[in-house]
Amino acid sequence: MTKVNNNDDALPRRSMRRLREKENRCNTILKAAEELFGRKGYHSTGIEEIADLAEVSTGSVYFYFKNKEELLIKLMQEIGHDLRKFMGEEFQKTEFSLDSFRTISYAFLGDFCLRHPEKIAIFFRESVGQSVEVEEQRKQVFVKLTQDIKDAVIKISEGQGKHFVTKLSPELIAVCIVGIYERIACYYLLWQDRSADVMQMAQESASFMLGGVNNLFVPDAPISGKRGKGINK
């Protein structure tokens, strides 16, 4: 056992500290980039500025990241990851009931957006239209995010004993939800400063989504006679 411990620590002890420091440095740089990209914009931020804010040299930035682009991509992925984790938790809490929409809206708009405006700026603004590579990664992040929501939406439908109009519906719903959150965040929080009304926005956007989802539902026990697209009315 000691041996094992020794093995785990002996030489590793140093390297672990190294690792920790490395991660720290890495994160410091990432945080600096996040703040600056969010505040001044991706293009208007120079590597040197990031290095300065992180209190390292430009060379160090390039030791931890391949290039400026990677910094943006990492940031974007991290934010995407946060969002997914965070939504996943909300869905869990509400046990994939229809109430999830409300909870998530409150959590996202009333919590995440207000707390992390730079993240919003990077995710919905700075990471857009910068280069082929960034766009490719952005797509991947959004596909995963959308997939998560789609899965949750399906689970909810099952819980409701309903199914969707078409096979496409759950994904489309997910896409719509992402779009709604994106635009609300940009419109009301980045462009105008309506943080005061955030609760109301959360409330009503949840209602909107709920109505939308409902309208693509179809009762589960079909005496067949489905009727294709006979949706509302």
Add this chain to the structure above:
Amino acid sequence: MTKVNNNDDALPRRSMRRLREKENRCNTILKAAEELFGRKGYHSTGIEEIADLAEVSTGSVYFYFKNKEELLIKLMQEIGHDLRKFMGEEFQKTEFSLDSFRTISYAFLGDFCLRHPEKIAIFFRESVGQSVEVEEQRKQVFVKLTQDIKDAVIKISEGQGKHFVTKLSPELIAVCIVGIYERIACYYLLWQDRSADVMQMAQESASFMLGGVNNLFVPDAPISGKRGKGINK
């Protein structure tokens, strides 16, 4: 008399052709920029490329436009204008009924997006996160677009003999609609090539919106009573 008429035209004829040529040149450049920005991206496109494609000199580009940024802004504004005009017409055609959502979805996704992928790319990708000035103008364009939809939504509600849950609702609905179209266009058309399913997307997104809007409606003749947030069943 004919003489006078002749005189009236004589000089103007030349200057009118001049004017036409001037507008043509302007438009040629704008078209070239649109294609390249949409295809290669704003940053990867050099002024010289635009000039080449438009078959003019770089100097001419700067004769008609202050700088590269202005080119992007003009393009964005033009597209924004097209969209508003085009939505306005659809709303008119359907006399601001609930059916408008369906018509517009078909028109936007099944017509506009498929016909003008570069416009979509510029409006929803290239004009994002480029500079403070571009962002400011982008905001203005989106505010107008949103306002238009908000007004239409209000008209529709009046036609339905209903009113909205809160004063914010119509605007929020407009914001959601814009977000939905934006993300659908990006997700399905720019990122994946799902142009084949465009009609289905139009159909279902319209249903989604309809459901969403309905859920923020409240019958007009309220025996007063509750209302508060008693939205969905």
Add this chain to the structure above:
Amino acid sequence: MTKVNNNDDALPRRSMRRLREKENRCNTILKAAEELFGRKGYHSTGIEEIADLAEVSTGSVYFYFKNKEELLIKLMQEIGHDLRKFMGEEFQKTEFSLDSFRTISYAFLGDFCLRHPEKIAIFFRESVGQSVEVEEQRKQVFVKLTQDIKDAVIKISEGQGKHFVTKLSPELIAVCIVGIYERIACYYLLWQDRSADVMQMAQESASFMLGGVNNLFVPDAPISGKRGKGINK
């Protein structure tokens, strides 16, 4: 007689008007350039600005002048010519007496400089260090100006029954005088605004010159015993 007049005018009448108009246009442009060069500087002034101020087209500027450089050169030569004419007159008025220095100082500083600050700016600032060609022409203008003063100085010496220490002296005196006027004009009028003290400056600079000249004089009737350089004291 009428015939002669006719001959002088008949066809020429038109061409004379042409000539007059041409000269007018030419002068208008020159005046515009003078104002702008003097105010904004040679490099910061564009041909279009000059054309605008002169109310002609850029093309017209190039009809009357080979290029921008020629505009500056013409202006410089004109000012040089003015100065020479004007100094010549002053020397005449004072009959090439020692008093000339005083008169000229008053005239130059108290009159010319105050009335034509743009001319001073062009002659002593904007026409300096712009290009090989301008510098060459500038040299010529200054050589002529210096020559004039040299000649005058010699005449004065003759009137005084004296001659100069060396053959170089009169030219060197001329060079000194030009330098003095140049720097006083720049220092006190372009850099600081001491136009109020102009009279005193004229007065004392004249004294300075007078003293300087006197110190390079040597009584005319030398019983030989020249004494080399026994100048002052």
Add this chain to the structure above:
Amino acid sequence: MTKVNNNDDALPRRSMRRLREKENRCNTILKAAEELFGRKGYHSTGIEEIADLAEVSTGSVYFYFKNKEELLIKLMQEIGHDLRKFMGEEFQKTEFSLDSFRTISYAFLGDFCLRHPEKIAIFFRESVGQSVEVEEQRKQVFVKLTQDIKDAVIKISEGQGKHFVTKLSPELIAVCIVGIYERIACYYLLWQDRSADVMQMAQESASFMLGGVNNLFVPDAPISGKRGKGINK
């Protein structure tokens, strides 16, 4: 102890070399700019040329200097500084006697000008009329230079037991002296190649100044009386 000493040097040794190299680079670039500005003129010299001559990259030029303008300004200031230092030493050597004028003339014309024609060209030609900023800095340099001479002139007057006609006189004398040196240097050395006659020019210009200064002197112990303008004769 030696160890401590070693420690004291160890790091500094390296960083001192760094510092030296940095200054060297800076100076190499400055020297290259000086030569080219002096020879080809400020506008005809491109940054790349300077970089080439200094054997660095264009980027390095911009690492040490904000822009081309700053290069010119630094050069001008340096030359101004040299001149002041150099004049100061001459005045010291001659103990602020009247003889200073002669010594300085010899030193400036016979030494400085012949040795550093590029400096003369930059100081009196290339730094003139280039831009508002350069002109502003030029003014400052000349004001300091003039001030120095004014102070020296005052000291000399005190040594002579004399005072000046007016309060303005010493400054005006300084301005005149600067003007004389400037024009002589330009006229005889930049425009014509009269370097052979430089000694004679120094000699006579000194005489001229001496005479000029004397003419603005007034004996110190005045039984009061008039004085006014009773200067020459």
Add this chain to the structure above:
DNA sequence: CATGAATGAGTCTTCATTCAT
């Protein structure tokens, strides 16, 4: 591993000049 000076390709932008109308 850290540093930061050095690099240099790449881009926008300017503006004097021309020439078809």
Add this chain to the structure above:
DNA sequence: CATGAATGAAGACTCATTCAT
């Protein structure tokens, strides 16, 4: 002769990236 749109060569400057110390 006048016009002013069109030209395009020329240049300053940036900044992500590298690498010797």
